Amino acid sequence: MVTRLTNALEIKKLTKVFGDRKALDRVTFDLPEGAFLSIFGPNGAGKTTLLRILSTLSRPTQGSVRVMGIDAKEEPDQVRGHIGLISHNSMLYPDLTAMENLMFVARLYGVVNPEERVRELLRSVELDHRRFDLVRTFSRGMTQRLSIARALMNDPQVVFLDEPYAGLDPHAVEIFDELIGGLREGRTFVMVSHDLQKGFDTCTHALVLARGRVVTFAPKEELDFEEFRNLYRQTVGMGVA
Numbered sequence: 001m002v003t004r005l006t007n008a009l010e011i012k013k014l015t016k017v018f019g020d021r022k023a024l025d026r027v028t029f030d031l032p033e034g035a036f037l038s039i040f041g042p043n044g045a046g047k048t049t050l051l052r053i054l055s056t057l058s059r060p061t062q063g064s065v066r067v068m069g070i071d072a073k074e075e076p077d078q079v080r081g082h083i084g085l086i087s088h089n090s091m092l093y094p095d096l097t098a099m100e101n102l103m104f105v106a107r108l109y110g111v112v113n114p115e116e117r118v119r120e121l122l123r124s125v126e127l128d129h130r131r132f133d134l135v136r137t138f139s140r141g142m143t144q145r146l147s148i149a150r151a152l153m154n155d156p157q158v159v160f161l162d163e164p165y166a167g168l169d170p171h172a173v174e175i176f177d178e179l180i181g182g183l184r185e186g187r188t189f190v191m192v193s194h195d196l197q198k199g200f201d202t203c204t205h206a207l208v209l210a211r212g213r214v215v216t217f218a219p220k221e222e223l224d225f226e227e228f229r230n231l232y233r234q235t236v237g238m239g240v241a
């Protein structure tokens with residue numbers, strides 16, 4: 001029997017223009033299901049713009065985006081049902097408790113037993129004991145853990161992470177790595193990272209962007225870290241768009 005690998009992402013000639021600036025320029029790549037893609041690039045390379053388009057927060061100017069086979073331009077709502085996003089903007093309400101925040105999201109997704117699901121998620125990120133505390137009293141690491149729980153509400157097949165290590169102390173990084181490690185089975189991850197070593201260690205595929213264009217897209221087994229690092233340094237030397 002031949003096992004057919006499906007692609008979690010199919011991106012073709014994706015272009016995004018802001019005024020007279022091209023933030024993304026004909027970006028093209030396919031990512032197989034179950035992969036972990038790390039996206040690298042200097043400031044202004046287009047990483048966040050790409051992540052925002054993949055997660056349906058922004059629309060491409062040109063080109064096509066398919067997430068789990070669904071056209072993100074035509075059916076963004078359908079795509080949203082399959083994805084989770086963990087970003088700087090935690091999408092949490094600081095003046096609500098952890099529990100209230102997650103209950104709100106559970107209702108948005110029409111979760112059948114919302115309270116049960118919320119408690120299960122809170123336990124999985126080790127925040128159940130803080131469920132009645134306001135989010136504004138949480139540390140950066142705790143807020144991030146809660147935003148992971150929020151992003152997992154719909155049991156997403158594709159998870160997007162925007163610089164998840166920013167502002168975390170080493171202990172929080174460890175907890176985060178463990179959490180993500182436990183979620184990798186059967187899921188696809190896409191992470192924007194400024195930490196070259198960590199992003200490279202974690203990934204199965206690497207994408208380097210510069211000035212909105214793909215400099216490299218390859219499975220990790222085709223890349224040697226030292227060469228990759230040198231290439232990245234040259235890329236950073238290319239400057240911003």
Ligand SMILES: Nc1ncnc2c1ncn2[C@@H]1O[C@H](COP(=O)(O)OP(=O)(O)OP(=O)(O)O)[C@@H](O)[C@H]1O
Nearest residue numbers: 018021023041042043044045046047048049050241
């Ligand atoms: N809403 C916007 N309006 C106008 N220009 C924008 C907008 N969003 C992004 N850009 C421009 O698009 C380009 C890519 O920005 P983007 O935020 O995607 O880069 P990035 O690689 O994520 O950078 P960083 O590493 O600094 O976060 C930049 O030149 C930026 O100024």
